[in-house]
Amino acid sequence: MPDQSSDIVVIGGGIVGLATALHFGRAFPRLRLLLVEKEDRVARHQSGHNSGVIHSGIYYKPGSLKAKLCVEGAAAMTAFCREHAIPVEICGKIIVATSAEEVPRLQGLLERGQANGIAGLRLLDQAQVREIEPHCGGVGWLQVPGTGITDYVAVCQKYADLIVAQGGTVSTGTEVTGIARSNGQTVIETSRGSLGTKYVINCAGLHSDRVSRLAGEKTEVTIVPFRGEYYDLVPEREHLVHGLIYPVPDLRFPFLGVHFTRRVGGGVDAGPNAVLAFKREGYRRTDFSLQDALGTFSYPGFWQMAAKYWRSGAGEFYRSFHKPAFVRALQTLLPEIRSSDLVADGSGVRATAVSRDGSLVDDFQFVCSQNVLHVWNVVSPAATASLPIGREIVRMAEQGFGLELR
C-alpha cells in the first residue's frame, strides 16, 4: 500500500474513476490523490468489456446529463485519442427502421439528435444508404456521420499514466472492504490495510451500490447486472459492414438492441444483447454468485421491473440461448447474415441502476453525502462522456463537500 494518508480517495479504476482522478489532479495539483482498484489492472470490467463506440448523443433526452455530457464527451474523447495517439476512427453510423412502424421513430430520433446539437444527421433513401452500407436491409435509414470508434482500454491506461505523471497514485490489487468515520476523518479498510482520507469518490461501477452501503448510505437504487453477449463476424464476411449499423432502439430501455460494430483494431462485432446476469462480474452464461443473485431477487424493485418488462426479458434470454433467434434479430439489419458467419465472442456486464419502484434509472446519477460522493448508473454512453463526467464530479465534490479544495 502506498501513502497511508491521502486527501482524496477515488474507488474504482474504470474509465469514470480514472477520468475523475485525472480532473482532480489537474484542478488541485497539491491534493494527495489515491485511486484504488481491486483488480490487478485498470479497466477490467465495464470499461474493458464494451463496444468501443464514441456515441454522438442522439438517443438521450434533450437537457439530460447523458445528452449534454455525451455530445461534449464525444468531441473531447476524439481530441484526447488524437492527442495521445490512441486509435480512433470516425466511421459513422446508420440507424435502420426495419418496419413501417419504426419510420416515425427514426424521425423522432432525428429531431432529438438535432435538439441535442448533433451536426450532419440526415434521413437517407435506399439509393443513398446503398452508397454507405450496400448490404444494409430495412425500410428507412438515419445517418449519424459523427459516430466513432476507439479502444477504451488504451484510453484508461493513458488516463492512469497521466494521473501518475501529475503526482497521483493508482493502486491496483486494492479492494475497499469498509468505510468508517473516525475522529473527523474517513478510514477506508482495504485488502491491503487501512488508510485515512478526507474525501471519497465512489466510482465502483457494478459494486457502486455496495460501496455506498459500506459508507452507510441508504441507497435509493440497486445495481442489477445485465450481461451483453457478442458474436464476431468471421473475417471473410467483414466486408458486409462498413461502419456501424444499429436498429431503432426502444427508448424505454438503456440498451440499444443488437447491432454491428466495426472495431478500431480490426474485426466486426455483432451484439450485445441484454440478459439478466446472476453474477455482477459474470461474463459467461453459467456464471453464478449466490450473493449477487440473492441481492437481485430480494430487491423489491427487481420484481416490479420484471412485472413490467418480463416479455422483453424473456426474449433476451431466448436469443441468448438460441443462436438462430439472435441471428434473426441481426438479419433485420443485414439480411445476408447467416449463422455460420458468426462465432461467439466475449461479453460485458452493465451496471444498471433500478429504483425501488422498478423503473430503470434513466440518467447518470450522483449523490453527495457528507464527505463521500457516490456515482451511480454511469452506463452507456459513460465511456464516451468520461472526460466531462470526471470534470462534473470534481465540480460537484467541490460544492457538495462545501470546501475549497485548492
Ligand SMILES: Cc1cc2nc3c(=O)[nH]c(=O)nc-3n(C[C@H](O)[C@H](O)[C@H](O)COP(=O)(O)OP(=O)(O)OC[C@H]3O[C@@H](n4cnc5c(N)ncnc54)[C@H](O)[C@@H]3O)c2cc1C
Ligand atoms: C456491453 C457493454 C457495452 C458498452 N458499450 C459502450 C460504448 O460503446 N460506448 C460507451 O460510451 N459506453 C459503452 N458502455 C458503457 C461503458 O463501458 C460504461 O458506462 C463505463 O465503462 C463505466 O465505467 P465505470 O468506471 O463506472 O465502471 P467500471 O469500468 O466497471 O469500473 C468500476 C471499477 O471499480 C472497481 N471496484 C468495484 N468495487 C471495488 C472495491 N470495493 N474496491 C476497489 N475497486 C472496486 C471494479 O473492479 C472496476 O474496475 C458499454 C457497457 C457495456 C457493459
